[in-house]
Amino acid sequence: MENIVVEIEHLKKYFGNNKVLEDISFKLEKGKNLVVLGKSGSGKSVLIKCLVGLIKPDAGKIILLGKNIADLDEKGMNELRKKIGFLFQSAALYDSMTVRENLEFPLRDNKELKKVERENLVKEALKNVGLEEVIDEMPSELSGGMRKRVGLARTIILKPEIILYDEPTTGLDPITSKEISQLILAIQKKFNTAAIIITHDIECARITANSLMIIKDGKSAIEGSFEEVSQSKDKWIHSFFE
Amino acid sequence: MSNESVIINPEIIEKKISSLNSFQKGLTDFFEEVSALTHFTIHFFKEVFLPPYEWKEFLKQSFLIGYKSMPLVGITGFIMGLVLTIQARPTMSTFGAESWIPAMVAVSIVREIGPVITALIFAGKVGSGIGAELASMKVTEQIDAMEVSGTNPFNYIVVTRIAAATIMLPLLVIIGDAIGLCGSYLGVNIQGDVSFHLFFLQVFGKLDFSDVMPAVIKTFFFGFAVGLIGCYKGYNANKGTEGVGKAANAAVVFASLLVFIIDMIAVQLTSLFN
Ligand SMILES: Nc1ncnc2c1ncn2[C@@H]1O[C@H](COP(=O)(O)OP(=O)(O)O)[C@@H](O)[C@H]1O
Ligand SMILES: [Mg+2]
Numbered sequence: 001m002e003n004i005v006v007e008i009e010h011l012k013k014y015f016g017n018n019k020v021l022e023d024i025s026f027k028l029e030k031g032k033n034l035v036v037l038g039k040s041g042s043g044k045s046v047l048i049k050c051l052v053g054l055i056k057p058d059a060g061k062i063i064l065l066g067k068n069i070a071d072l073d074e075k076g077m078n079e080l081r082k083k084i085g086f087l088f089q090s091a092a093l094y095d096s097m098t099v100r101e102n103l104e105f106p107l108r109d110n111k112e113l114k115k116v117e118r119e120n121l122v123k124e125a126l127k128n129v130g131l132e133e134v135i136d137e138m139p140s141e142l143s144g145g146m147r148k149r150v151g152l153a154r155t156i157i158l159k160p161e162i163i164l165y166d167e168p169t170t171g172l173d174p175i176t177s178k179e180i181s182q183l184i185l186a187i188q189k190k191f192n193t194a195a196i197i198i199t200h201d202i203e204c205a206r207i208t209a210n211s212l213m214i215i216k217d218g219k220s221a222i223e224g225s226f227e228e229v230s231q232s233k234d235k236w237i238h239s240f241f242e
Numbered sequence: 243m244s245n246e247s248v249i250i251n252p253e254i255i256e257k258k259i260s261s262l263n264s265f266q267k268g269l270t271d272f273f274e275e276v277s278a279l280t281h282f283t284i285h286f287f288k289e290v291f292l293p294p295y296e297w298k299e300f301l302k303q304s305f306l307i308g309y310k311s312m313p314l315v316g317i318t319g320f321i322m323g324l325v326l327t328i329q330a331r332p333t334m335s336t337f338g339a340e341s342w343i344p345a346m347v348a349v350s351i352v353r354e355i356g357p358v359i360t361a362l363i364f365a366g367k368v369g370s371g372i373g374a375e376l377a378s379m380k381v382t383e384q385i386d387a388m389e390v391s392g393t394n395p396f397n398y399i400v401v402t403r404i405a406a407a408t409i410m411l412p413l414l415v416i417i418g419d420a421i422g423l424c425g426s427y428l429g430v431n432i433q434g435d436v437s438f439h440l441f442f443l444q445v446f447g448k449l450d451f452s453d454v455m456p457a458v459i460k461t462f463f464f465g466f467a468v469g470l471i472g473c474y475k476g477y478n479a480n481k482g483t484e485g486v487g488k489a490a491n492a493a494v495v496f497a498s499l500l501v502f503i504i505d506m507i508a509v510q511l512t513s514l515f516n
Contacts (some may be wrong), residue, residue, distance in 0.1 A: 049386070052390050054386050054389060054390065078392040081390055081391070081392050082392055084390075086387070086390045088383040088386065088387055089383070090382045090383055092382055092383040092384050092386065092387035093384075094379075094384055094387075094388075095378070095379070095382075095384070096375075105388075105391060105393070106391040106392070108393060109392055109393075
């Protein structure tokens with residue numbers, strides 16, 4: 001059990017009458033990718049926002065890297081957050097900052113870091129996503145795929161143990177989508193990170209998934225490897241793979 | 243027959259009830275808004291004195307908010323002084339009091355028109371700018387991203403902007419007043435001939451501490467109000483792109499309204515103390 005980095009039990013979240021998450025449970029092992037599929041509006045983003053404390057769940061247990069997040073104070077939560085990367089759906093690059101400043105932002109807390117070391121970390125992160133040349137550009141000058149890559153670079157700069165991807169390929173053309181999916185795989189290999197990848201892009205799921213879960217009506221409808229789930233006889237589940 | 247007079251049209255009742263309901267809803271919304279704004283303000287005062295202090299961001303915002311508003315404030319200030327002077331001349335000359343024009347214009351600019359007009363322009367430019375910027379940061383999840391990376395977004399984004407607006411507006415008002423007086427000097431000289439030296443002798447002869455001090459103090463409150471409302475509206479914007487426009491618009495409307503309300507209170511207080 002040492003190897004479990006994420007453990008979710010009976011997670012529940014309602015917004016007023018909107019029963020978004022009813023009962024979600026799963027476990028994630030170190031170094032593995034879990035893909036979560038679900039129709040849009042099914043609460044996938046809410047699920048991973050609960051993990052990092054952006055949304056407070058109504059009930060259920062969330063254990064990350066052995067820590068129950070309900071027991072953490074603000075300081076403890078911030079410490080834990082440094083070990084968890086979050087790639088937002090819109091990449092969430094800070095518009096008013098250059099790419100370099102964006103990447104330096106998560107390093108702000110580390111006062112001992114020398115200027116050279118900071119610079120090297122930024123360059124290394126950009127190199128990992130294959131975008132060293134945009135270091136001095138503004139986010140508004142980048143294409144959608146490049147923004148995602150820079151967002152990913154900002155996410156991995158602290159060398160997180162878990163990465164949460166919110167629809168990493170949505171809004172990108174098929175070729176760029178595939179590149180991003182392969183990048184996710186490459187980062188998993190290189191840093192041995194665990195990841196939860198939220199998507200409704202089957203191609204992305206096929207490339208990245210070690211295991212797959214589908215959310216339906218706020219519950220996990222099925223869990224298994226990509227092959228198992230894709231061969232499901234259930235019509236509704238099968239409709240994802242057509 | 244007597245029965246007929248008591249029959250009441252159900253449609254009218256329904257209309258009455260629905261208008262009562264919407265009035266009630268409006269009232270609840272209003273108080274909810276006031277309570278949310280109060281919480282937001284308390285949150286600001288809790289964070290502003292606590293470390294970490296975001297000096298770098300504060301200076302950057304001061305530059306963007308203050309320095310970048312100078313041209314607009316300067317131009318309006320100049321026109322304000324000029325127009326006020328030209329308009330005052332006919333009335334003043336009926337009393338043969340043209341020599342009083344500089345002093346009169348100076349007092350009205352410094353005490354009232356300078357601060358209020360500058361604050362309104364500030365609300366239109368800076369208030370809407372902050373509202374739109376924060377709303378779009380919210381919509382594109384930048385605020386969430388900041389929180390996840392371990393930086394308190396309220397402290398980094400909101401506190402710095404409100405502080406910068408509070409400190410920059412008084413400076414802008416002083417600059418606007420000064421340029422307004424230059425405009426007035428030009429206005430005086432269009433039809434008359436007053437030397438620069440004499441003009442300012444008259445101006446500062448009439449302006450005393452009790453004119454300047456309350457005017458300066460209230461501009462801090464104006465600046466605070468504009469920053470606060472801009473941040474509040476932006477930070478609480480609805481998701482979706484239309485949230486950005488709404489936040490910017492609401493920020494200007496409420497900030498301008500608040501400027502007038504604060505001005506009214508300030509005038510009452512000053513007259514109480516004098
Ligand atoms: N902060 C919030 N407040 C209220 N409702 C929310 C909030 N965030 C998400 N929701 C609602 O939760 C539901 C699921 O949203 P989301 O998780 O974003 O879906 P998706 O699976 O497409 O990512 C939606 O109906 C949305 O309106
Ligand atoms: Mg989503």
